[in-house]
Amino acid sequence: MRTFSLSNSLPTHPALHRHFKPHSRQAILQCWQNGRASCWPLINSVRINGAPKVQTKGALIKTLASVADVSLDQEAATPSLPKGDMWSVHKFGGTCMGSSERIQNVANIILRDPSERKLVIVSAMSKVTDMLYNLVCKAKSRDDLYLSALDEVFDKHMRTAKQLLEGEDLAQFLGQLHTDVSNLRTMLRAIYIAGNATEAFSDFVVGHGELWSAQMLSYAIKKSGQPCSWMDTRDVLIVNPTGSDQVDPDYPNSEKKLKEWFSSHNPANTIIATGFIASTVDDVPTTLKRDGSDFSAAILGALVRGRQVTIWTDVDGVYSADPRKVSEAVILPTLSYQEAWEMSYFGANVLHPRTIIPVMRLNIPIVIRNIFNLDAPGTVICEQPIDETMDDETADNDINKLVKAFATIDNLALVNVEGTGMAGVPGTASAIFSAVKDVGANVIMISQASSEHSVCFAVPEKEVGAVSAVLQSRFRQALEAGRLSQVEVINNCCILAAVGQRMASTPGVSATLFDALAKANINVRAIAQGCSEYNITVVLKQEDCIRALRAAHSRFYLSKTMLAVGVIGPGLIGRTLLDQLRDQAAVLKEEFNIDLRVMGITGSKNMILSETGIDLTRWRELIKENPEKADLDRFMQHLQENHFFPNKVLVDCTADTEVANRYYEWLKQGIHVVTPNKKANSGPLDRYLKLRTLQRMSYTHYFYEATVGAGLPIISTLRGLLETGDKILRIEGIFSGTLSYIFNNFEGTRAFSEVVAEAKEAGYTEPDPRDDLSGTDVARKVIILARESGLKLELSDIPVRSLVPEPLRVCSTADEFMKKLPSFDAELAKERNDASDSGEVLRYVGVVDVVNKKGLVELKRYKHDHPFAQLSGSDNIIAFTTTRYKDQPLIVRGPGAGAEVTAAGVFSDILRLASYLGAPS
Ligand SMILES: NC(=O)C1=CN([C@@H]2O[C@H](COP(=O)(O)OP(=O)(O)OC[C@H]3O[C@@H](n4cnc5c(N)ncnc54)[C@H](OP(=O)(O)O)[C@@H]3O)[C@@H](O)[C@H]2O)C=CC1
Ligand SMILES: N[C@@H](CC=O)C(=O)O
Ligand code: NA
Numbered sequence: 001m002r003t004f005s006l007s008n009s010l011p012t013h014p015a016l017h018r019h020f021k022p023h024s025r026q027a028i029l030q031c032w033q034n035g036r037a038s039c040w041p042l043i044n045s046v047r048i049n050g051a052p053k054v055q056t057k058g059a060l061i062k063t064l065a066s067v068a069d070v071s072l073d074q075e076a077a078t079p080s081l082p083k084g085d086m087w088s089v090h091k092f093g094g095t096c097m098g099s100s101e102r103i104q105n106v107a108n109i110i111l112r113d114p115s116e117r118k119l120v121i122v123s124a125m126s127k128v129t130d131m132l133y134n135l136v137c138k139a140k141s142r143d144d145l146y147l148s149a150l151d152e153v154f155d156k157h158m159r160t161a162k163q164l165l166e167g168e169d170l171a172q173f174l175g176q177l178h179t180d181v182s183n184l185r186t187m188l189r190a191i192y193i194a195g196n197a198t199e200a201f202s203d204f205v206v207g208h209g210e211l212w213s214a215q216m217l218s219y220a221i222k223k224s225g226q227p228c229s230w231m232d233t234r235d236v237l238i239v240n241p242t243g244s245d246q247v248d249p250d251y252p253n254s255e256k257k258l259k260e261w262f263s264s265h266n267p268a269n270t271i272i273a274t275g276f277i278a279s280t281v282d283d284v285p286t287t288l289k290r291d292g293s294d295f296s297a298a299i300l301g302a303l304v305r306g307r308q309v310t311i312w313t314d315v316d317g318v319y320s321a322d323p324r325k326v327s328e329a330v331i332l333p334t335l336s337y338q339e340a341w342e343m344s345y346f347g348a349n350v351l352h353p354r355t356i357i358p359v360m361r362l363n364i365p366i367v368i369r370n371i372f373n374l375d376a377p378g379t380v381i382c383e384q385p386i387d388e389t390m391d392d393e394t395a396d397n398d399i400n401k402l403v404k405a406f407a408t409i410d411n412l413a414l415v416n417v418e419g420t421g422m423a424g425v426p427g428t429a430s431a432i433f434s435a436v437k438d439v440g441a442n443v444i445m446i447s448q449a450s451s452e453h454s455v456c457f458a459v460p461e462k463e464v465g466a467v468s469a470v471l472q473s474r475f476r477q478a479l480e481a482g483r484l485s486q487v488e489v490i491n492n493c494c495i496l497a498a499v500g501q502r503m504a505s506t507p508g509v510s511a512t513l514f515d516a517l518a519k520a521n522i523n524v525r526a527i528a529q530g531c532s533e534y535n536i537t538v539v540l541k542q543e544d545c546i547r548a549l550r551a552a553h554s555r556f557y558l559s560k561t562m563l564a565v566g567v568i569g570p571g572l573i574g575r576t577l578l579d580q581l582r583d584q585a586a587v588l589k590e591e592f593n594i595d596l597r598v599m600g601i602t603g604s605k606n607m608i609l610s611e612t613g614i615d616l617t618r619w620r621e622l623i624k625e626n627p628e629k630a631d632l633d634r635f636m637q638h639l640q641e642n643h644f645f646p647n648k649v650l651v652d653c654t655a656d657t658e659v660a661n662r663y664y665e666w667l668k669q670g671i672h673v674v675t676p677n678k679k680a681n682s683g684p685l686d687r688y689l690k691l692r693t694l695q696r697m698s699y700t701h702y703f704y705e706a707t708v709g710a711g712l713p714i715i716s717t718l719r720g721l722l723e724t725g726d727k728i729l730r731i732e733g734i735f736s737g738t739l740s741y742i743f744n745n746f747e748g749t750r751a752f753s754e755v756v757a758e759a760k761e762a763g764y765t766e767p768d769p770r771d772d773l774s775g776t777d778v779a780r781k782v783i784i785l786a787r788e789s790g791l792k793l794e795l796s797d798i799p800v801r802s803l804v805p806e807p808l809r810v811c812s813t814a815d816e817f818m819k820k821l822p823s824f825d826a827e828l829a830k831e832r833n834d835a836s837d838s839g840e841v842l843r844y845v846g847v848v849d850v851v852n853k854k855g856l857v858e859l860k861r862y863k864h865d866h867p868f869a870q871l872s873g874s875d876n877i878i879a880f881t882t883t884r885y886k887d888q889p890l891i892v893r894g895p896g897a898g899a900e901v902t903a904a905g906v907f908s909d910i911l912r913l914a915s916y917l918g919a920p921s
Contacts, residue, residue, distance in 0.1 A: 088117070116269060132205055231274065238250040250281060275297065317368050403513075412494055563917065689792075711901035718731070728882050734846075737764040775801055874896055
């Protein structure tokens with residue numbers, strides 16, 4: 001018993017009142033009043049009142065010690081057993097005991113453990129239990145091969161022992177092995193003759209694997225000079241069978257037997273005990289069934305009141321998600337018993353729930369460690385662990401820390417029983433589930449909305465046929481009478497569960513989970529969360545499973561926003577963007593928690609794809625040296641099928657209408673779109689409206705800032721005005737970087753065609769400069785802004801003044817056009833000179849006249865002092881006249897074309913997307 005005395009100040013100590021609920025306070029005070037009396041049971045019954053730092057019983061005692069001068073004395077836990085806290089309990093599974101080298105390795109680990117007393121539970125050598133079961137099967141089916149199979153078992157142990165042991169120890173072990181095997185031969189012969197074996201017979205045979213491995217390990221330790229005993233746990237562990245494949249430990253009888261064993265054996269301080277095997281109260285050999293050795297370790301750990309139980313496996317600990325599905329999954333340093341329990345249900349590599357119960361009752365920590373990686377500290381499972389890395393306030397506020405882990409269950413079906421006749425009718429749920437029970441189906445989750453019009457539940461897909469049939473027949477009358485409308489089966493479902501004890505009572509956790517799923521465009525079919533709040537379960541489409549797991553994991557656990565990017569059109573803008581992404585990727589990852597990966601690059605002829613992200617320092621070589629034939633369908637599919645990244649974006653850096661026509665399909669599939677290509681927003685109005693409607697209805701984003709004024713904030717400024725309730729009256733300006741450059745530099749000293757060639761060279765023009773000179777590019781921008789302002793205009797509604805000489809409109813290529821342009825220089829020179837003669841300059845302007853619902857594009861003359869006459873380079877200038885900006889328009893001005901600024905505009909749309917998806921902004 002632990003006993004302690006408390007100072008006089010305890011009853012009034014503020015910490016006592018702050019940290020503990022009334023009944024706990026009472027228990028503590030009772031301890032205090034009893035002075036050195038037996039307080040541990042009372043302390044054990046104390047329920048912790050969410051006191052952030054006082055979350056384990058150990059921490060409670062420490063807190064009491066600090067606030068109230070508690071002095072701790074420790075006496076033996078059980079009079080005839082060595083003191084509880086001295087015992088360090090280990091369990092080594094079959095893989096750890098797989099060969100002589102591995103057994104020696106286990107011995108070394110035990111030898112290095114400095115604990116005063118060690119209790120080590122071992123499984124049979126790997127595969128031996130199966131070999132032994134197989135012997136029984138063969139004998140039962142009168143297959144003579146059981147004899148040679150028994151020889152194999154014998155040989156395996158003899159070989160191992162010979163490699164591991166020597167001298168007297170070896171002789172003793174082999175002597176025992178001979179005796180056991182000859183007994184087994186007799187027993188198997190009896191089974192062979194009877195053609196049958198009782199469970200006790202079978203358990204007796206199968207238990208030999210543990211007997212031999214425990215003895216070998218015990219000799220190996222002794223060989224190194226440390227005294228060691230071995231324990232046949234059939235002498236100690238008493239269990240009661242409670243059904244097929246299940247037993248309950250009989251603690252009082254086991255404790256009694258354990259004390260007797262200690263007094264009769266007077267064992268060494270290190271004891272190697274057999275896992276898996278036990279006896280019934282009638283002294284019949286039996287086993288602990290599935291996960292038996294873990295269970296043995298937990299029961300024995302509890303019986304000796306161990307300090308901790310270490311379960312040695314071949315993984316570094318418990319992961320935050322299945323690492324085969326989420327490569328960013330991390331090892332959890334701590335888990336509460338309840339969390340481990342939840343995780344184990346979902347098949348995580350943790351203990352079976354029943355193996356947790358014995359130690360959980362006594363708050364003995366379980367440590368999961370990797371025998372093949374001793375440097376890994378493993379995962380500690382204990383009563384609500386304290387995360388020492390964060391202070392209480394952060395812990396409470398940080399939603400990302402509240403969810404510990406995520407898990408999934410595949411191949412489920414949802415059954416939805418629906419109808420108006422269910423509401424307020426007691427017994428409906430019971431009738432449904434008793435029918436389900438009758439066909440032996442396992443109900444994995446249940447959900448019923450409070451309107452009571454439907455109950456839905458998930459079962460393994462392979463069981464749903466039987467469930468559906470039994471419900472149809474059991475509820476035939478109700479279905480025929482219309483009280484139930486349907487028993488619906490939804491196949492191809494899976495479950496995603498978020499697990500974390502601290503989710504309890506914390507607002508925002510489920511919102512964050514659902515937000516992450518919505519942003520990854522994942523539809524949730526059903527939801528369940530018990531009041532314990534340890535687990536939020538959502539049912540999803542099977543095909544979304546891994547994507548959902550990754551979206552949720554990255555949102556909560558890594559708080560990194562992962563975005564898979566597909567770049568279409570590595571021309572001037574596309575390649576500049578790729579270079580900017582290359583230069584900025586590391587900073588975004590480290591400082592902004594945004595993980596951008598370019599998963600594919602495609603031009604019109606060639607493409608390259610990657611599963612994990614293209615090396616952007618080498619993409620030019622890769623696409624030249626090892627390309628695939630370009631195929632936009634496959635390109636999109638590649639991005640879509642990569643479940644690794646929950647969020648995907650296609651960046652269209654072409655000027656192609658065919659590519660733009662695909663945005664609708666991409667958005668519909670949950671792929672975000674970012675583009676500087678004007679074709680979609682200035683194409684047919686109905687197509688544009690359909691696209692915008694779809695995008696507004698979904699969580700999928702479509703950004704196109706660079707379509708007007710390149711990197712200048714034109715679209716976002718306009719949106720800001722509209723969204724805050726301003727009314728746009730007129731938008732007017734110089735929207736073409738090319739035409740701006742041309743007229744800023746066409747000053748009479750150089751030919752028109754020469755200046756056009758310069759603009760093309762500088763990267764201001766469209767792929768075909770005729771798009772700029774014809775006024776079409778300006779008209780497209782006018783249309784984009786007009787539509788954004790609510791006008792329903794078509795491109796053909798905008799009259800344009802084309803600067804492309806009539807005969808050159810038919811040139812088949814841009815190059816041909818550029819070659820022929822000089823012969824038409826005289827025409828524009830005249831127009832320029834006329835303007836100059838009257839003290840004016842030429843400027844190509846666009847206007848969105850919202851008041852009169854029209855747009856226009858024209859070549860106008862301006863006086864030298866007009867702001868439009870003062871531009872330089874490729875400057876755009878855009879003036880917004882609005883209800884709020886009426887006397888003085890809001891003006892945005894700056895370079896409106898060019899590779900760097902345009903690519904930066906596209907890049908900043910990608911980052912805006914990342915921030916919409918949850919990245920810090
Ligand atoms: N230049 C600027 O200042 C600004 C440009 N923009 C816009 O940026 C976009 C790109 O312009 P820019 O980089 O100059 O053009 P480029 O001609 O340099 O590049 C176009 C790219 O698109 C590719 N491409 C064309 N059709 C397809 C297709 N069907 N499938 C896949 N790839 C295709 C081409 O590939 P391939 O070579 O294999 O045919 C090429 O890589 C245009 O929409 C333009 O309007 C917007 C604002 C400013
Ligand atoms: N060619 C365009 C590029 C930007 O959209 C221009 O010159 O403005
Ligand atoms: Na812009």
